[in-house]
Amino acid sequence: xxxxxxxxxxxxxxxxxxxxxxxxxxxxxxxxxxxxxxxxxxxxxxxxxxxxxxxxxxxxxxxxxxxxxxxxxxxxxxxxxxxxxxxxxxxxxxxxxxxxxxxxxxxxxxxxxxxxxxxxxxxxxxxxxxxxxxxxxxxxxxxxxxxxxxxxxxxxxxxxxxxxxxxxxxxxxx
Numbered sequence: 001x002x003x004x005x006x007x008x009x010x011x012x013x014x015x016x017x018x019x020x021x022x023x024x025x026x027x028x029x030x031x032x033x034x035x036x037x038x039x040x041x042x043x044x045x046x047x048x049x050x051x052x053x054x055x056x057x058x059x060x061x062x063x064x065x066x067x068x069x070x071x072x073x074x075x076x077x078x079x080x081x082x083x084x085x086x087x088x089x090x091x092x093x094x095x096x097x098x099x100x101x102x103x104x105x106x107x108x109x110x111x112x113x114x115x116x117x118x119x120x121x122x123x124x125x126x127x128x129x130x131x132x133x134x135x136x137x138x139x140x141x142x143x144x145x146x147x148x149x150x151x152x153x154x155x156x157x158x159x160x161x162x163x164x165x166x167x168x169x170x171x172x173x174x
Contacts, residue, residue, distance in 0.1 A: 001101050003109065006057035006070065008043045014067045015059070016042075018090050026151050027127045028088050046072065055085070060102040068093045069102040073109070075116060081162075082110035082119040087130070103137045107168055118162045124149060125157035138167040 006015075016037040019025045025035040034041040049055040053074040060069035071087040084106060089099045110119045121139065123131050139161040147155035 001060055001062055001068070001098070001105065003058050003060055003102070003105050006046070006059050008039065008046075011059050011067055011070075012037075012039050012042060014090075015070050015088070018070075018088050020091070023126075023151070026149075027124050027130070027156075029086060030124075030149055032086075049074070049085075053083075057086075058106070060089075060098070060105070068098050071102070071106060073106060075110070075113060077115065080115050080117040082107075082113075082116045084119060084121040087121065099133050100137055103134070104168070107137070107163060111165055111168075118164045120160060120162045123159050123161060125159060126151070126154070131159065131161070134161050138163045140167060 016039075019028060019035075019037055022035055025031070025033075025037075033045050046055065046057050049072060050057070053076075055072045055074040057072045058070070059067045060071075061067050067090070069087075069089045072085045073082060074085075075082050084103070087099070087103070089102065107119050110116050120142070121134065123134060125131075125144075140163070142160045142162045144160070145158040148158035149156045
């Protein structure tokens, strides 16, 4: 597997098929993007995040060229932190270790910057499968913002998780 920059013309039509229902969309993006995903809106929002925070939208690609994952990464110099967002894996490749491989590559890339002390991400309490994946990679809960996101009649907690160089699990990584 390798990481490469997301190309909206090349990759959007693949990524948009992974978000199959409104609840999954909400858990993935907190409705930062339109639902269903729209190419123009997706590109505009990603562009805004790049301009404001330095986000780098990225895809994970198998050796045969199949795109199997997406995330965005930004660094915060003031806090010495990296930040992962919008993490998603193709439904056809879930449960096969793809997310873990992709996250390890993303974390390794983040820690190439010697000033990055940790990498953070947020996950909603309504997404225990993702949280378990993040914990397996080495992320640990830093804080919880209770009832941070309203979704219909529910209110989801936002769990902020971090991984340090020392906490990355996996053989030979970081």
